[in-house]
Amino acid sequence: MEEWIKAVAPYLYTYRTKFFAACSATFQMFWKAGLIAFAIGLFFGVILVITKKGGIRQNIFVYQITNLVINVFRSIPFIILLIFLIPLTRAVVGTAINVKGAILPLVFGTVPFYTRQVEVALSGVEEGKIEAARSMGSGTFGLIFRVYLHEALPDLIRVTTVTAISLIGLTTMAGAVGAGGIGSFAINYGQNQNHSDIVNVCVIVLLAVTFVLQSLGNMLAKRTTNRSLFQIRRGENNVPNSAD
């Protein structure tokens, strides 16, 4: 195995420790920024849907402000955002470099996009279901958790997958603030030193990750459409369905 790698990708083998460090940095940025962006995006996505005109907690003021902020941040290219946010990053996390310094800009770069996507996913829940739940006495929280988020789950999984993949793309730019990662490894050790095998392997790794994420997302979305992921049978003797 080792011999084979040496033969097909000699420079990658030489810089293998740096390569592993780059993979690790990308992974760190991905899950840390991803988790934070997921929570914030979901929150603001819900806020948009419930405060919009005709929403269950209509509030034009909150809606307009949220909407405006999202539009502003969405229109700034990420590489500019990265530099623009340096003072804020330094103030909040104490440093603007390395993985630590990249998380905040990555969150800022992902949240607006994800919020929009969540808004679209939640808007797909039929008015009728909301009305039925209201007629049964559900309040705002019931409607959010038991109807909106519950019924939109397959679409939420789809948009989360799309966002996760775009987040991986963003992490490759974080090299600009010295956060390392696969992107900057490919540029510094591959492109700049003319080691094409390094660039190729980096592409393959990113492709593989994207493919795995997309497949996982598709599978989960499919398995949650018109059904719950884990089904609990309540039939008296758990009589199996003829289907299974």
Added chain:
Amino acid sequence: MIEVKNLRKTFHLKSGDVTALDGVSFSIEDGTVYGIAGYSGAGKSSLVRCLNLLEIPDEGTITIGEYEGIEARGGEVYYQGKKMTARQQNQMRRGIGMIFQHFNLLERSTVFDNIAYPLKYTGRSREEIRRRVLELLDLVDLREKVDVFPSQLSGGQKQRVAIARALAANPKILLSDEATSALDPDATESILNLLRDLNRKLGITIVIITHEMAVIKTIADRMAVMEGGKIVEEGTVYDIFSDPQAPITRKFIASSSPLGKIDKLIAENSSLTQVKKGEILAKLIFQKDCVGEHILTTMAQRYGVNLNIILANVEYLHGNPLGGTIGILSGDAKSIEAGIRFLEENHVRTEVLKDGRVD
């Protein structure tokens, strides 16, 4: 008891103001099935949504169940002199079941979880919920579907689940908003039978909104007809069907009755409806206490009036005959007059559609 007084609701849309409810008042006795008919846009949906405050009326008073005299003004509702909070409104809605045209079940929940929806987070134990859900499934005859998802059910079955869900928290009132409009005739019939049964067995008051007169005819005791945000006619189903007053009601009933075809025939000036001099084209309507069709034969024999029948239809509504005969009466003027008088004496109302006696 449901009582509504002077209910008003205007929607302010970009395209202008739409008055959905223009001073609606009516009352419904406990345990009855009450039908509200109207074409789309007549305001019937807004009316039923106001009953459980899904829609807040601009003005008016609502009494529903134990909530007496809920007052609406300035976009807020007041109960016992105090503004009703969102929580109080939710509490009130739990006492009123509602079913919809498109069922509105949760797609990602099993039949069990759909029916359990109104029971969860109400302090009921898991076992209590399970018992109640299975009981409801027996009531709507869908026990074997307990673990199935809605996408695997037919329209009629989905509506049964929706009914079970609406009844889960033991409401005394059930609102039905076009609940059979998306169903085929067989499913419609079975849902209506189920609702009728629930009304009889559990004494639930049912308010049915529909544009189909046949639905009201099948299960309602009393009815109202709405047009332009107003109730234009109100009464027992039999009275309204046998003797509709408002033009819209006549139109509605004509559309649901085989006798309604005559309007089309007359409009087309069909050869069937041609009357010669001295003849009349008349609608003979059977009313309560009318003995039956042989009256027509008796009239023909006794008064020498010939009856050429074009359309005839009789059905029984709550044990009383409803319908009649449309035909051309011929004979000399005196016998026709005597014949008609005889019919009136025997509770058959005559409505002249075309008169060949004048010029």
